[in-house]
Amino acid sequence: MNIAIASGKGGTGKTLFATNFQYVLHQQGFAATLVDCDAEEPNANIFFKGKLKHQKNTQLWVPVIDEKKCTYCGLCSDYCNYNALFILPERKTIKVLEDLCHGCGACLYACTDNAITEKSINIGQVCTYINSKGAILIEAKMKVGVHSPVQVIKEALKAIDSDKITIIDAPPGTSCPFVQSVGPADFVILITEPTPFGLSDLKQAVETLKIMDKNYGVVINRAGAGNRETYSYLEHEDIPLLMEIPFDKSIAARYAVGQMVAQYKSDWPQKLMNVFNTIKSLGNSSN
Ligand code: SF4
Ligand code: SF4
Numbered sequence: 001m002n003i004a005i006a007s008g009k010g011g012t013g014k015t016l017f018a019t020n021f022q023y024v025l026h027q028q029g030f031a032a033t034l035v036d037c038d039a040e041e042p043n044a045n046i047f048f049k050g051k052l053k054h055q056k057n058t059q060l061w062v063p064v065i066d067e068k069k070c071t072y073c074g075l076c077s078d079y080c081n082y083n084a085l086f087i088l089p090e091r092k093t094i095k096v097l098e099d100l101c102h103g104c105g106a107c108l109y110a111c112t113d114n115a116i117t118e119k120s121i122n123i124g125q126v127c128t129y130i131n132s133k134g135a136i137l138i139e140a141k142m143k144v145g146v147h148s149p150v151q152v153i154k155e156a157l158k159a160i161d162s163d164k165i166t167i168i169d170a171p172p173g174t175s176c177p178f179v180q181s182v183g184p185a186d187f188v189i190l191i192t193e194p195t196p197f198g199l200s201d202l203k204q205a206v207e208t209l210k211i212m213d214k215n216y217g218v219v220i221n222r223a224g225a226g227n228r229e230t231y232s233y234l235e236h237e238d239i240p241l242l243m244e245i246p247f248d249k250s251i252a253a254r255y256a257v258g259q260m261v262a263q264y265k266s267d268w269p270q271k272l273m274n275v276f277n278t279i280k281s282l283g284n285s286s287n
Contacts, residue, residue, distance in 0.1 A: 002166045003279060004185035008201025010172035012191045013221035013245060014038075016255050018169040019047040020262045021189075024272040025165060026135045027262075032165040035156055037181040039124065039140040039149035044169055046258045048137045050129025058155045059120040060103040063096050069115035070094055076107035076116065099147045124152035128159070153180045160184060174208045182209070187279045188216040189242060194226035199233060206239065215282060219275070222247040240282065242275045 005018040018034060025032040036044040063076070063085075072089040084100035085107060087093065098121060108116045124142035131137070140156035142149040149171065157180075160166045170181035170188075182188050188209055192202040202218070209216050218234055223244035234241050245251065254261045262268040 001187070001280075001283070002160060002168060002185045004168040004170050004182040004188045005191060006170035006178060006182055006188055006205060007172055007191045008174055008203075008205035009197065012172075012193050012198065013219075014172065014191045015044055015047070015169055016221070016251075016261065017189070017191050017219055017245075018167055019044050020260055020268060021272050021275070022048075022135065022167045023260050024262050024269045025167075025276060026133060027269065028273060030165050031163075032167055033136045033138065033159070033161065034167045034169065035138045035140070035159065036169045037140050037149075037153045037156060037177070038169055038171045039142045039152045039156075039177065040171065042139045042141050044137055045129055045139060047255075047260055048129060048131055048135070049258075050131040050135075050137050052127055053130050054128040056126050056155070057122050058124045058126060058152045060101070060123045060151050061105070061118045061120050062098050062101045062103060063107050063116045064119050065094055065096060066115045066117070067092075067094065069113050071113050071115070073113070075110045075112070079106040079110035081106070099145065102148060103151065124149070126152065126156045126159070149177050150180050153177055157181070157184055174204050178205075179208065179212070182212065182214060185214060186283065188214050189275070189279075190216055190218045191221055192218060192230060193222045194220055194224075194228070194230040196227075196229070198226070199230045202230065203233070206237065217242040217279070217282070219243045219245065221245045240278065242278055243271055 007014045022032050022034040036042040077085040077087045082100050082102050084097045086095045123146045127139045129137040138156050138159045140152045142152045171177040192198045217240035219242050225247035
């Protein structure tokens with residue numbers, strides 16, 4: 001079972017939930033791997049406290065143009081959806097903007113003059129950590145200055161073992177990295193907070209998941225700090241409320257120093273297992 005932890009915006013407590021969820025599942029005897037797909041700023045290992053076991057660079061294949069063969073026809077630029085090819089035919093100038101290239105290979109296919117070959121560039125790493133309890137964390141980390149984390153996320157998700165539970169800590173927002181990360185999920189837990197901003201971003205995430213035909217439920221963090229609009233929305237949309245995390249300074253204090261809250265809050269293990277059991281029962285009822 002693959003469970004993604006996501007949110008429409010950053011700072012809602014996604015990593016707090018993902019790391020504690022994995023911690024409790026592991027403690028209860030489930031082999032649960034955590035995949036940190038927040039590749040622009042992965043931070044799950046601060047809480048996981050794992051030792052690096054393996055590290056692999058992620059390569060992206062980008063085009064190289066042979067200007068001796070190029071006829072400046074512009075076909076490659078027309079095929080490129082990412083504006084990664086700059087061409088001025090009248091000046092006989094063509095450049096690859098590597099920062100914008102997604103390595104899709106469409107330009108190579110488009111060029112009938114054999115003017116394009118490819119080279120690989122390093123865009124990040126996938127690191128595997130193991131902690132003192134034997135749990136595993138896979139971390140996607142993109143290089144500073146790289147435009148898109150999608151390729152690094154794809155590489156990290158290759159580590160998913162279908163015989164185990166995988167917790168995917170998805171990047172915030174609802175753009176390509178979010179879609180890529182929740183793609184393999186059987187269930188998505190959306191973390192939100194009961195504020196107008198939180199609700200607005202939650203709605204966007206829900207609409208995206210509807211298009212992707214995913215099963216999902218919601219965890220409300222900082223419950224009690226905002227208003228009741230999020231609760232009304234969940235009721236109206238018939239979206240399961242899986243858990244509430246109270247607005248509690250002691251939780252923030254533990255999180256701020258990299259501690260696992262479930263180790264200190266005696267009710268957390270049971271609450272997190274209830275979330276897991278609810279997801280399982282929702283999965284069974286939808287089959
Ligand atoms: S398609 Fe090939 S020949 Fe045409 S502009 Fe691009 S690289 Fe040059
Ligand atoms: S590989 Fe794809 S994204 Fe990169 S320049 Fe070619 S068409 Fe554009």
